[in-house]
Amino acid sequence: MPQGNRRHIAPEQKRLITTMANYMSPREIATATHISKRTVYRTIATWRSTGKHAKVPLELGRPRILTPFDISFLEGLVLRTPDIYLVELQTHLYMSTGLYVAQTTIRDALRRRGYTRKRVRVFFSNSARL
Structure with missing residues (x-):
């Protein structure tokens, strides 16, 4: 159940964020995609630490x-x-x-x-x- 102003970000969009991170700053990515800067930072951090675009729940x-x-x-x-x-x-x-x-x-x-x-x-x- 979403809380506050949260919304689901599709895995394709997260893949796009990680691709754009090679050429743009997180602030520019947030402006271009209309995704919050915090979400952009978290997606890039997840990509760098795990190699995956989104966190996958454990079994x-x-x-x-x-x-x-x-x-x-x-x-x-x-x-x-x-x-x-x-x-x-x-x-x-x-x-x-x-x-x-x-x-x-x-x-x-x-x-x-x-x-x-x-x-x-x-x-x-x-x-x-x-």
Whole structure:
């Protein structure tokens, strides 16, 4: 959400600013392009320090521990033995790849792939209550 008098400067305009910086002063660039002098200075500084015209946001979040290969390995185990426990999946993963991850990580990875748990319910009939 823009605040104050900010406006979006297109990457093409920023490329133009860095090209013009070879021949003109920042004050002349600001006058010619109708972009604020501060934005011109910041664009030139970004170009000189990073080699890019605009700042690119970093990847958000932490990278996943389990690779797609690891997840497909776990899926294969679940398909082969549908009633396998998470602790058994954890052990098989550790024994085959040497990767030790928490059971919740395995559960979340399988849940993202569409696997769910079957919940056990105990039904008591009226005649047989314990």
